[in-house]
Amino acid sequence: MDYPFFELEQKWQKIWRQKRIANAPDGGDKPKYYVLSMFPYPSGELHCGHASNYSIGDVISRLKLMQGYNVMQPMGYDAFGMPAENFAITHNSHPRLTTEANITAMRKQFDGMGFLFDWDRELSTCRPEYYKWGQFIFKRMYERGLVYRKKSFQNWCNECATVLANEQVEEGRCWRCSTEVEQKELEQWYFKITDYAEELLDFSDTIQWPERVITMQKNWIGFSLGTRIEFPLENSDEKIPVFTTRPDTIFGVTFMALPPEHPLVQKWLVEEPDNKELQDFCKKVINEDKVSRSSAETTKEGIFSRRYCINPLNGDKVQIWITNYVLMDYGTGAVMAVPAHDQRDFEFAKKYNIPIKVVIQNAERSLKEAEMTEAMTEAGWQANSAQFDGLPSEEGIQKITEWIAENGWGEATKTYRLRDWGISRQRYWGTPIPIIHCPKCGVVLVPDSDLPVKLPENVQVGKTTSNPLLSVPEWLNVSCPQCGEAAKRETDTMDTFVDSSWYYARYADPKNTNVPFASDKADYWLPVDQYIGGIEHACMHLLYARFFYKFMRDMGWVKGGEPFQRLLTQGMVLKDGAKMGKSKGNAVDPQYIIDRFGSDTLRVFLLFASPPEKDVEWNDDALMGAFRFLNRIYRLITGNLEAIKRGKDQSFEPEALSSPFQELLYSTNYTIKRWREDSLSRMQYNTAIAAIMEHLNNCVSIKNPETRSKADLAVYAAALKAILQMLYPYAPHIAEELWQLLGEAKLLHESGLPEYKEEYLVQDSITYVIQINGKLRGKMEISPDLDDEAIKAEALQVENVMRSLEGHEIKKIIVIKGKMVSIAAK
């Protein structure tokens, strides 16, 4: 008979709800603990990935509850974005309807898993009461100079007259009409995240994140120290600024490389409409899809612009080339090319017969242009560098930069790889940008009193192809808040990453109608103590959220500098080696599992299969193993209820125990110790569960406990109670049910963490292993209080050791206390 998981899970979910154990007050005597799992996109269906992620968060929440914290574990929905809009387009409906229906469905499924979410704090980014405050924050950023507009190239479908996201481009064509995608230059809104680049690079010791994520983020921000130099254009007042980390090579510049997107090139395109070669090349490169253009395999191509600039250091005339291998997004968008000392420049120069000039010599001073087969990128000695000849190139970097600064050609500077954050999306289903464009006043912010700028409801997203907001005149046309003249609303909406950059703060005060959140509540709850989410967010979401937090700190809204104290990046759920998903056809519906085996089984399977930060491979048989494990516990407790009740909370003298119960006492205490380390310190839940299983095996091996002495029964009852306490965070329903069956009045989390006593972990003999030259040659049981000399003597008496040492000379004997004796012999 399987245990009645269905009834008891329903029962306990109801009791937890009634007792409001998931609902955290904004204060009180207990210390606070804020557990946050990244909120989901409301697809309407709980998948195994959700079940896995949120199981981890729920384990942490319940552990913290047991430890007596005031635990907040909120849940909400990242509800804006393309999937809802796409669904609406294909099904000719409205995203709000499907989204709200999905939210209702998901909440029910979350409850079925027994997660302790504080539903009083639920939020959804697509609701005006939430996005009003996103608009409010946008305005405050604007006022502080952190928002600006600039032109940039976007994927554009002429047929649909709309911007396409990268994922809407399929093999260079529009996903809907298969028209070839072009690049169109559009005005876009940007957040100046680069203003915070330096601070974002600082993770100092207050942030307890996986080293891996910090490294990835540091590399993403990409700090480099270098020199900015301006190359004047020949016969013109214009200058081309470049950034280089190798000013020591500046005398070796033989051409200037510009991408077609460069403003100068864009100007030449307008000036020379009949230059077919130039027009065609630029159009081709700009329209190349960005992935293939950024691939290393792509051959370097370019055309000579027939223009020159001047190397200010030596007056050299430098050819200007337009190339496909330089990107507008990094540095100044122009590269001073030094083929002798940069591999890409070298390849390009070889292909187009551009001169190569060695300015850094190797140790032998033997480098000759004509003999080079690849660039010499190492440090060396300056050559062909005027007064700097003969200097080590490291010194050349410094001296040449000083000379550049003295002459006003440039300066030492820092550059980051990080780019400003483009937040404009030409879509309906997102937070409207609170801007009005007035023909007289220009860009005007919507007054706070008019927030939120609500999305118009009477939109049929499927009807138009371009941004649906353009097709709602009563929404689009407004009077200017400043001059009252006819004006138009901004139709761009915000990137959904904006919504998710501050939601963790809104949970602290989710119903506030005056400000995004009250500072006293934020001060109480923030920062998030434990954040849980996928590694895929290492660079984007986690960086944006840190940026927003620093901005909110500068506004005086929050304290401290980091939003997330600890971070756990959990793995994915895989099936047959691939990410589980509907599109792949390998999805397992968690509801199907819950209906047949209960959510406790699903939780234990997911948590036991691997440590939380690693991927979980789905396995039907292993799932059954989790189910059997819970059944064994249920049988053990319900089958021995009388014995347990008799022994429960009885005191005993360890000397009075029979030998199996002495061992059980040790097992109980040892297991609690391991479980506490694995659950609390190491957060390695798979081994915490394994420890419970081992202890369960020890308990099961005791037959007919009811025939035992009172002292033995006391130990027996304590052993089983410990199992339930240890099981609680992982399989809370069954643990709570059996706890109640034992006659406990309190809920399990109120019982506190299981405790162990060191005195019960002391053993009268210890197993030592004996190694000879690193090979295992024997074992011995000895008393723990022997000294090293006595241990050595004992070891040499072990029969197999004696045999192995025959004919060998002992060089050294090493004793590792409590573990082993290592003998080095010859």
Added chain:
RNA sequence: GCGAAAGUGGCGGAAUUGGCAGACGCGCUGGACUUAGGAUCCAGUAGGUUCACUCCUGUAGGGGUUCGAGUCCCCUCUUUCGCACCA
């Protein structure tokens, strides 16, 4: 190409600071039992060798450090993830 990880039985994984490799679970093999269940209980299960005790080999591959290496160092290979040719 750059960046970040990973590689241990038939499978998922364990070994926390360099100290008994393979905990725990799955699967498999044999046995017991039976209300025949997606049962339960007991025993075995890295490979080789031996009747057995033993012994040998073994953590992607190759070197090294050490009394001792899955763990540290160097090189190579493979796989996964991310990427914006990072000048």
